[in-house]
Amino acid sequence: xxxxxxxxxxxxxxxxxxxxxxxxxxxxxxxxxxxxxxxxxxxxxxxxxxxxxxxxxxxxxxxxxxxxxxxxxxxxxxxxxxxxxxxxxxxxxxxxxxxxxxxxxxxxxxxxxxxxxxxxxxxxxxxxxxxxxxxxxxxxxxxxxxxxxxxxxxxxxxxxxxxxxxxxxxxxxxxxxxxxxxxxxxxxxxxxxxxxxxxxxxxxxxxxxxxxxxxxxxxxxxxxxxxxxxxxxxxxxxxxxxxxxxxxxxxxxxxxxxxxxxxxxxxxxxxxxxxxxxxxxxxxxxxxxxxxxxxxxxxxxxxxxxxxxxxxxxxxxxxxxxxxxxxxxxxxxxxxxxxxxxxxxxxxxxxxxxxxxxxxxxxxxxxxxxxxxxxxxxxxxxxxxxxxxxxxxxxxxxxxxxxxxxxxxxxxxxxxxxxxxxxxxxxxx
Numbered sequence: 464x465x466x467x468x469x470x471x472x473x474x475x476x477x478x479x480x481x482x483x484x485x486x487x488x489x490x491x492x493x494x495x496x497x498x499x500x501x502x503x504x505x506x507x508x509x510x511x512x513x514x515x516x517x518x519x520x521x522x523x524x525x526x527x528x529x530x531x532x533x534x535x536x537x538x539x540x541x542x543x544x545x546x547x548x549x550x551x552x553x554x555x556x557x558x559x560x561x562x563x564x565x566x567x568x569x570x571x572x573x574x575x576x577x578x579x580x581x582x583x584x585x586x587x588x589x590x591x592x593x594x595x596x597x598x599x600x601x602x603x604x605x606x607x608x609x610x611x612x613x614x615x616x617x618x619x620x621x622x623x624x625x626x627x628x629x630x631x632x633x634x635x636x637x638x639x640x641x642x643x644x645x646x647x648x649x650x651x652x653x654x655x656x657x658x659x660x661x662x663x664x665x666x667x668x669x670x671x672x673x674x675x676x677x678x679x680x681x682x683x684x685x686x687x688x689x690x691x692x693x694x695x696x697x698x699x700x701x702x703x704x705x706x707x708x709x710x711x712x713x714x715x716x717x718x719x720x721x722x723x724x725x726x727x728x729x730x731x732x733x734x735x736x737x738x739x740x741x742x743x744x745x746x747x748x749x750x751x752x753x754x755x756x757x758x759x760x761x762x763x764x765x766x767x768x769x770x771x772x773x774x775x776x777x778x779x780x781x782x783x784x785x786x787x788x789x790x791x792x793x794x795x796x797x798x799x800x801x802x803x804x805x806x807x808x809x810x811x812x813x814x815x816x817x818x819x820x821x822x823x824x825x826x827x828x829x830x831x832x833x834x835x836x837x838x839x840x841x842x843x844x845x846x847x848x849x850x851x852x853x854x855x856x857x858x859x860x861x862x863x864x865x866x867x868x869x870x871x872x873x874x875x876x877x878x879x880x881x882x883x884x885x886x887x888x889x890x891x892x
Contacts, residue, residue, distance in 0.1 A: 500574040507579075513570040518544070518581055519589050522562045523693040533558050536693075537566060537581070546581045554586030560694040561595030564588055594694050598701055601728060605703070610710045616734045617715045619747060623683045625652040626747065627676030627714075629669060630688040632657045636740045640688060640719075643744035648751050654679055660689035665699035670708040677713045684747060685712065687729060688719040688740040700727040709733055719743035839872040846870075849877065858883055 494502065507513055520537030527533050531550030535558060536543050546566060548555065557564055567585035572578070605611065630637050632655065644651060656672035659665040669687070676685050687709070689697070699705060700720050709716045709732045718733035719740040730736040737743035831837065835845065846855040849866040861867075861880050869876040 497574070500572065500577065504572040504574060507570055507572055510570075515569060516567075516581075518546075518566045518568075520544070520564070520566070521594070522558060522560055522564060523695060525558055525560050527558075535560075537564075544581055545578055546583050548583040548586065552584055552586070557586050557588050561598065562588065563595075594698065598694075598728070601701065601703060601706075602731065605706055605728065605732070610706060611731045619715055619717070619735060620683045622749060623651060623747060625654070625679075625681045625683055627654045627656060627679065627682045627685040628688065629656050629658050629672040629676065629685060630740075631660045634660075634690055636688050636690050636719075639741045640686065640744040643741055644748050647745065648748035650751075651748060654682060660699065661692070661696050662699070666702035666705050669699060669705050673708050673712055673716070682714055684715045684717060686717045686719055686740075686743050686747065687733065688743060689721070690740070691722040691725060697721055697725060697727055700729040702728075705729055706732045717743050717747055836872070839870070844869050844871045 518537055520539050523536045523538050523543070525533065525535035533548040533550075533552075533555065535546050535548070537546055538544075546568075548558070548566075548568075554564075565587045566581060566583045567587075568581050568583040570579065570581055573580050609615070628637065628640060630640075637655065641653070644653065654676060656675050658672040659668035673685060673687070676682055687700075689700070697720060700718075706728045709718075709729060715734040716732075717735045717737055718727070718730045719737040719742065720727050720729060721739075723738035735746065737746050839845070847853060847868045847870075848855060848860070849868045852868075853860065855861060855867065861883060863880050863883055865880045867878045867880065869878055
């Protein structure tokens with residue numbers, strides 16, 4: 464028989480004796496809370512096989528305090544028990560949610576909180592826990608299908624106008640995200656899809672919410688968020704249907720699940736993983752104060768550049784004017800030349816005018832000489848047929864009885880022909 468078996472047998476004998484004594488005395492025990500807690504603590508510590516034991520279980524809800532002490536639960540399919548492990552204990556590196564371990568230690572009762580705890584003084588890995596094993600298998604499968612490829616991950620819009628949030632409206636996560644967005648970039652439009660983030664129905668609820676938001680017109684990205692928790696609490700975000708829904712989403716997805724140390728399949732598939740929900744709100748929004756300062760700075764730079772360009776152009780213009788004035792041509796020679804040409808043209812015009820005037824006078828005299836009136840003044844006359852106004856120059860133009868018009872210097876005489884022989888007689892009427 465081993466030492467452990469001997470101790471168990473001894474404890475069983477002591478328990479039987481305790482029961483027998485209780486039945487024999489038939490006395491009802493009365494305790495204060497403190498006395499009962501002390502009794503339970505002493506009883507456990509007197510049970511020798513509980514003073515040196517090994518517990519095999521899967522780590523859950525692990526966290527480390529600021530002092531360096533570790534607190535976690537060990538669980539299997541039937542029960543859960545709380546554990547504490549003080550800093551600088553052997554095997555502390557194996558403390559990870561989902562890890563199956565062999566914890567060495569003893570059981571005691573923490574009177575202040577009324578908690579039964581295993582005080583662990585050594586940890587050894589027992590193997591991979593069931594959830595952790597499922598996580599690793601799915602991770603390998605999806606990685607081989609290309610769902611984690613860096614090349615397919617999309618960049619986020621720099622100044623988003625409309626975003627969606629997949630999370631539970633009941634938790635503080637949504638409140639934290641909205642507060643940060645309101646402070647940093649209040650003009651952004653937000654659509655919230657209330658979602659179950661824990662439990663058996665959570666994965667289907669998450670998939671439905673992603674589809675609802677990606678179908679909304681103008682939504683530019685989606686934040687998938689929930690607070691921290693154990694591996695079991697975060698398990699919906701490790702489901703294959705959720706991973707493939709993120710992969711198929713038409714807009715970029717930012718995962719913000721749990722704390723910075725928590726990793727899920729959704730983190731690996733998403734276009735960007737934020738360490739916390741609050742960090743996600745900061746990552747996807749620009750700081751409006753910094754943006755205003757940047758705009759002011761750029762405007763100042765623009766104004767300075769414009770002033771510089773105007774000054775430069777003005778300076779160049781002044782230099783050009785100075786050069787023009789300095790290089791102004793001497794036009795005095797040209798002015799004299801113009802005057803000479805002008806006088807020459809004027810003189811030439813006057814000479815031609817005089818020549819033309821003489822020609823006109825000569826032509827006028829010639830015309831005056833040929834003027835019929837001048838001929839008439841010398842005793843000549845002009846005879847024309849009164850009927851057809853034909854000028855009579857020959858006798859064969861007349862016949863006896865023709866009525867004639869005779870024009871002399873001072874008037875007109877009408878006459879009629881009476882004889883057409885060589886010596887023509889014309890009778891005045």
